[in-house]
Amino acid sequence: MHSAPARTHDPMCMGCGHANPGNLGVRVWFEGQRVHGEVLLDERHSGAPGYAHGGAIAAIMDDLLGQVLIPLDRPGVTATITVDFRGPALLGRTLSLESWCEKIDGRKLHMRGEIRDGDTLVAEARALFIHVDVSHWEASGQPLPESWQGWGGEAQNA
Numbered sequence: 001m002h003s004a005p006a007r008t009h010d011p012m013c014m015g016c017g018h019a020n021p022g023n024l025g026v027r028v029w030f031e032g033q034r035v036h037g038e039v040l041l042d043e044r045h046s047g048a049p050g051y052a053h054g055g056a057i058a059a060i061m062d063d064l065l066g067q068v069l070i071p072l073d074r075p076g077v078t079a080t081i082t083v084d085f086r087g088p089a090l091l092g093r094t095l096s097l098e099s100w101c102e103k104i105d106g107r108k109l110h111m112r113g114e115i116r117d118g119d120t121l122v123a124e125a126r127a128l129f130i131h132v133d134v135s136h137w138e139a140s141g142q143p144l145p146e147s148w149q150g151w152g153g154e155a156q157n158a
């Protein structure tokens with residue numbers, strides 16, 4: 001059963017932002033603390049004729065693994081991400097997405113994720129996210145999404 005998140009991501013997000021006309025079209029839903037989703041890439045994301053650019057796949061992975069922060073209820077940022085490209089990422093096919101948190105070690109959140117085309121593994125990734133206080137994003141001077149208010153408490157106490 002899908003659960004609705006209390007927080008939503010930045011509407012201008014390059015990966016999934018509904019208000020961003022250049023978004024990659026990442027669509028996610030949540031089952032407990034696991035993230036599921038899908039994406040359909042097209043010619044705008046080409047790296048070779050008919051194939052997705054590896055950078056598009058890596059950006060999708062960053063967004064996908066970052067989405068786990070929402071059910072974890074911890075704001076955070078990517079410190080490192082490693083993407084293993086395992087199979088062809090064809091344009092024009094609906095790719096399925098899945099991500100989860102493998103381990104939490106204080107502020108260090110170890111995330112994993114996979115992209116599949118049917119039964120074929122297209123890419124897998126692991127990333128280290130660091131739990132930060134929402135004030136981390138105040139330096140830009142841009143207003144933060146309303147749903148981030150009160151999110152995560154003091155990161156130092158995590």
Ligand SMILES: CCCCCCCCCCCCCC(=O)SCCNC(=O)CCNC(=O)[C@H](O)C(C)(C)COP(=O)(O)OP(=O)(O)OC[C@H]1O[C@@H](n2cnc3c(N)ncnc32)[C@H](O)[C@@H]1OP(=O)(O)O
Nearest residue numbers: 009062063066067069070075076077078079080108130132
């Ligand atoms: C944007 C997302 C919001 C959420 C929305 C949900 C949807 C999301 C979807 C969108 C997704 C898009 C998401 C994006 O794209 S986020 C955008 C890309 N990422 C960034 O901009 C992050 C930039 N970096 C920083 O701000 C700081 O360096 C951070 C905050 C990460 C750490 O600086 P801070 O001063 O706070 O912490 P610390 O240095 O004391 O380190 C603490 C611990 O962490 C360990 N460590 C740190 N770095 C590394 C490293 N590289 N490898 C291995 N380990 C590392 C470190 O050794 C220490 O461990 P220990 O000594 O305690 O054992």
